[in-house]
Amino acid sequence: MAITQTLTPAMQRRRKAQRRRCALYMVLIAIGLAAPFVAYPVFLMKVLCFALFACAFNLLLGFAGLLSFGHAAFLATGGYVTGTLLANHPGLTPELGILLGTVAAVVLGILFGALAIRRQGIYFAMVTLALAQMVYFFFVQAPFTGGEDGLHGVPRGELFGLINLRDNLNMYYFVFAVFLIGFAIIQRTVHSPFGQVLKAIRENEPRALSLGYNVDAYKLVAFVISAGLAGLAGATKSVVFQLASLTDAHWHMSGEVILMTLLGGVGTLFGPLVGAGLVVGLQTQLAQSPLGNWVSVILGAIFVICVLSFRSGIVGEIGLIVRKNFK
Amino acid sequence: MTMIFGVPLAVFIGQLMLGLINGAFYALLSLGLAVIFGLLKIVNFAHGAQYMLGAVAALLGLQYLGINYWVALLLVPLVIGGLGALIERLILRRIAHLDHLYGLLLTFGLALIFEGVLVNFLGVSGSSYPIPASLQGGFQLGFMFLPTYRGWVLVAALGVCLATWFIIERTRLGAYLRAGTENPALMQAFGVNVPQLITLTYGFGVALAAFAGVLAAPLYPVSPTMGSSLLIVVFAVVVIGGMGSILGAIVTGLGMGLIEGLTKVYYPEAANTVIFLVMVVVLMLRPAGLFGKEA
Numbered sequence: 001m002a003i004t005q006t007l008t009p010a011m012q013r014r015r016k017a018q019r020r021r022c023a024l025y026m027v028l029i030a031i032g033l034a035a036p037f038v039a040y041p042v043f044l045m046k047v048l049c050f051a052l053f054a055c056a057f058n059l060l061l062g063f064a065g066l067l068s069f070g071h072a073a074f075l076a077t078g079g080y081v082t083g084t085l086l087a088n089h090p091g092l093t094p095e096l097g098i099l100l101g102t103v104a105a106v107v108l109g110i111l112f113g114a115l116a117i118r119r120q121g122i123y124f125a126m127v128t129l130a131l132a133q134m135v136y137f138f139f140v141q142a143p144f145t146g147g148e149d150g151l152h153g154v155p156r157g158e159l160f161g162l163i164n165l166r167d168n169l170n171m172y173y174f175v176f177a178v179f180l181i182g183f184a185i186i187q188r189t190v191h192s193p194f195g196q197v198l199k200a201i202r203e204n205e206p207r208a209l210s211l212g213y214n215v216d217a218y219k220l221v222a223f224v225i226s227a228g229l230a231g232l233a234g235a236t237k238s239v240v241f242q243l244a245s246l247t248d249a250h251w252h253m254s255g256e257v258i259l260m261t262l263l264g265g266v267g268t269l270f271g272p273l274v275g276a277g278l279v280v281g282l283q284t285q286l287a288q289s290p291l292g293n294w295v296s297v298i299l300g301a302i303f304v305i306c307v308l309s310f311r312s313g314i315v316g317e318i319g320l321i322v323r324k325n326f327k
Numbered sequence: 328m329t330m331i332f333g334v335p336l337a338v339f340i341g342q343l344m345l346g347l348i349n350g351a352f353y354a355l356l357s358l359g360l361a362v363i364f365g366l367l368k369i370v371n372f373a374h375g376a377q378y379m380l381g382a383v384a385a386l387l388g389l390q391y392l393g394i395n396y397w398v399a400l401l402l403v404p405l406v407i408g409g410l411g412a413l414i415e416r417l418i419l420r421r422i423a424h425l426d427h428l429y430g431l432l433l434t435f436g437l438a439l440i441f442e443g444v445l446v447n448f449l450g451v452s453g454s455s456y457p458i459p460a461s462l463q464g465g466f467q468l469g470f471m472f473l474p475t476y477r478g479w480v481l482v483a484a485l486g487v488c489l490a491t492w493f494i495i496e497r498t499r500l501g502a503y504l505r506a507g508t509e510n511p512a513l514m515q516a517f518g519v520n521v522p523q524l525i526t527l528t529y530g531f532g533v534a535l536a537a538f539a540g541v542l543a544a545p546l547y548p549v550s551p552t553m554g555s556s557l558l559i560v561v562f563a564v565v566v567i568g569g570m571g572s573i574l575g576a577i578v579t580g581l582g583m584g585l586i587e588g589l590t591k592v593y594y595p596e597a598a599n600t601v602i603f604l605v606m607v608v609v610l611m612l613r614p615a616g617l618f619g620k621e622a
Contacts, residue, residue, distance in 0.1 A: 067428050115607060118614040122370050123426050123566065127610065130563040134603040141596060251559060255435055262432065297443035304434025308421060308428050 022155050032176050033225060042240070047280045048179045049237040054260040054272030059186050061258075062103050063195060064222045064265030065202030069125040070112065070132025071230050076249035079229030081105075083154040083244035084144045089258045094165060098178070098235040105231020106134070106224055113223035114293060117216055120205070129251060136249045143208035150245030154238050154252040170242060178236050187269060189225060198222055201260040252296075262306050265313030274314055340471045342588045348424045348546070349478055350584015351484035352539055356561045357568065357576040358488055359535035364570055365508045366528045369419065369430030375558030378439040378531045380407050382549045383445060384620050396459035396545075403541050405532035411533025415526050421550050423525075439465070439553070445551035451547025477564020480542050487538060488577045495573055504528065569619020579617060 007015070035044050053075055060066045081292065086092055116127045139145045146152065156165040165171045191196050197218050200208045210252030211216050238244040246259025247253060279299070286295050310317050330336065356378060363371045371377075384403045388394035394402065414437065415557030423430045458476045464476040493568040495501035496499070507514050507524055515521045540554075547553060560583075583602050609617060 068433070119566075120609055122368075122431060123363075123570070125372065125428065125431060126562045126566050127606070129559060130566060130603050130606055133559045133563075137599040140599075152440075190493050233382065255439070257591065258435075266579055293447050296439050297447070300436045300439025300443060303439065304418070304433060307436065308418070309431040311425075311429070 006093075027182045029180070031175075032180075036169055036172045041053060041168040041304070043242045043280075043284060044235075045172055045175045046284075047277050048175050049233050049240065050257075050260065050280050051273045051276040052179050052182045052236070052270035053230050054235035054257050054276045055183060055186050055265070055269075056226045056233065057257045058261045058268075058272045059189060059229070060122070060222055060226040061261060061293075062271075063190055063202065064219060066117075066199045066219065066223070066299065067121075067125045067258070068116070068128040068226070069251070070128035070135075071226075071257055072249055072251060073132035073135040073251035074109060074227040074230035075234035075237075075253060075257075076244070076246075077108050077135065078102060078105045079238040079248050080139060080145055082152060082235035084237040084305070085155065086154050086239070087151065092156075093155075094159055094239050095176075098232065098239060099277075101238070102228055102232045103137030105234070109224040110220075110228025111233075113220045113227065117219045117223065129254065132249075132251060136246070136251070139249045140248060145244070145246075148245075148246060150243055150244055151238075154176030154244065156239055158244060165239070175236055175240060178232065182232055183269075185225070185229065189222075191268065194221070202273040222303040259303055259306075261313075263302060263313055265316035265319070266311075266320065267314040268313065271313050273316040278314075283311070332593070336472055339592055342592045343585060344471065344473070345476065346482055346584045346586070346588015346591070347407040348584070349580065350581040351481055352543060352580075353561055353564045353584055354488055354577045354580025355484050355535055355539040355542075356557070357564045357580050358491055358559065358573065359532040360565055361570060361573055361576040362491070362535070363420045363529055363532035365573075366504060366525055367415075367419070367423070370427070370433065370518070370530075370562075371532065372431055372434040372558070373414075373438040373441065373459070373562070374396065374434075374532075374536050375554030375556075376438040377407060377536040377554070378540040378543070379408075379445070379551060379554035380555070381551060382442060382456070382547075383449070383536070383540075383543045383551065385541045386454060386549045389456065390607075392413075393426075396462075396541075400541050401540070404538040407537035407540075408530040412526050414533075415529035419529065420525075421524070428601030439559070442505075442551050442555060449551055451549035451550055451552055453553070456544035456549055458545040476545060479554030480546065483542060491535070491537025492573050492577065538584050555590070560602055565616075567602075567606050567609045567616055570614025572616075572618035575616065575618025584596060 053071070056074075057071050058069065060068055078098075078101040080101075081104040082097045085100055086094065086097040109236070112128065112131050115131065116124055119127055140147060144151070149271070156171060157171070159174055161164055163170050163174075165174060188288060190198075197213055198209065200211075201213070201215055201218060205215060234244075235250060237248075260273045260275035260279045263278060264273065265271025283295055286292055286298065291298070306313070356374060360374055363369060364523075383401050384407060385394075385396070388399050388403070389396075393556040418437075419430065419433065422433060438609065456616075462476045462479050465472055466478070466585055468621075495504060503519055503524060507519070507521055509520045516526075517590065543553075564579050564583050567583065568575035583605065586605060587598055587601055591598045
């Protein structure tokens with residue numbers, strides 16, 4: 001009783017917003033649980049893997065203001081490490097394989113991050129791009145990756161040695177759980193004091209520095225979390241499709257994840273999810289149509305239109321409209 | 328036969344020469360990037376595509392219109408450069424006031440479109456452009472055989488690089504350009520037409536890429552994807568040299584070509600990555616690049 005009386009209007013509003021956000025999460029989780037009965041589970045798994053990848057990328061661009069043009073390196077590292085381990089060690093369970101793939105991406109993230117955060121803005125983008133290209137050449141030549149052909153025959157195996165992942169429905173729920181864990185990590189990071197400092201760095205780095213924050217350390221941690229989650233997405237993807245290929249390491253993949261994030265909405269939690277769904281859906285649809293050869297042209301056009309006319313992305317624009325009209 | 332560190336001299340010199348030629352292309356392309364970045368603060372991600380357009384335009388011009396190499400060397404940079412100026416005027420100008428990253432993303436989208444369209448019409452397999460009759464054959468230099476065309480590429484690329492350096496560092500137009508990069512508003516107040524200067528600069532940078540493309544056409548297979556992988560290497564060169572510097576672009580470009588050539592002699596597996604390794608080392612020692620100013 002006494003507590004409700006001391007709530008200020010601002011606190012009440014925040015509470016209301018929190019309750020609304022909670023309800024939204026519940027609805028989305030329900031949709032996610034019901035989805036495989038409506039749509040093809042393999043397609044949904046692909047969307048979820050790329051959505052996690054895009055969310056991880058967005059943590060860096062949207063909340064720390066760092067445009068990494070080399071995130072494909074982490075996706076591919078997660079994918080190849082998990083794929084190789086599972087293919088060569090029959091005793092290894094998929095969740096351990098995925099964990100090890102993620103760890104490999106984290107290690108790579110620490111190395112790349114330490115180098116890349118020495119430069120800012122456009123330079124940062126170019127340094128990450130060049131480093132990722134180095135990883136690409138490594139994967140082309142390394143003996144375990146199958147070179148141009150890719151790494152085939154990754155077994156899906158049994159989750160915890162119990163649940164058969166060869167069944168698409170089981171696999172889907174596992175991927176959904178992985179996505180939720182990844183998303184929860186990002187959500188917690190963004191809404192924590194750590195996330196607030198990141199935003200401060202994004203808005204005005206010299207000011208954050210003069211306030212006494214160790215800017216480089218914050219950026220590095222954000223970079224490593226993002227790299228790890230991108231690796232998690234790649235590792236999961238290699239289990240789903242039983243394949244790790246050079247496409248994931250190519251810099252076009254780094255461009256695609258930027259497009260997903262930009263299209264959905266940079267700096268929004270759900271934007272990358274929407275963007276990934278749209279881009280993957282578009283690619284899947286176009287691949288079967290006579291327009292199949294024009295995918296990259298269409299993606300390029302979407303890029304140009306996005307940058308020219310709706311830079312906040314779909315979710316961002318909807319947010320703007322809601323705020324303007326339903327205040 | 329004379330040996331250098333266990334490698335026959337002819338092989339050694341030959342690889343060094345190939346490296347120098349590659350380096351000339353790195354220098355031309357990173358120079359174009361540096362010129363555009365200097366005034367527009369845009370990392371021109373379409374630079375590789377514009378280089379490719381130069382080569383493809385030369386090839387198509389020869390096949391369908393009978394335009395010979397020498398005419399193409401003049402005409403193609405003009406046309407592609409003009410196209411670049413048009414793109415700046417119609418598209419890039421709209422985002423000039425935004426974060427520089429949007430310029431990078433926009434030009435990346437443009438590169439995807441250029442490349443994708445040409446892949447659909449020409450396919451990904453490369454065609455070859457014949458070496459013009461006047462540049463066939465070669466010289467026996469005593470220690471090596473130098474094909475005339477390679478010699479010409481080196482001379483032409485270096486000539487254009489030095490001319491560009493001269494224009495920017497030693498002429499009145501170049502002074503305007505450098506002043507425009509420092510303070511566009513002040514230049515405008517002095518009555519210099521800065522928007523026009525920007526359009527011309529972008530067009531010139533694109534023309535440099537197209538010129539490199541025409542030069543490259545008889546050396547490398549001409550295909551719609553020839554620019555994109557080269558561009559990433561050029562970005563690394565730019566990071567090593569320091570983006571603001573014209574001289575840095577030229578010197579680093581040639582130097583990286585030589586280092587790549589040397590690696591091909593002694594440890595071929597690393598030839599693709601050696602430039603990126605150099606970049607890592609340079610970043611650790613001098614984050615602003617070899618010729619860059621500390622920001």
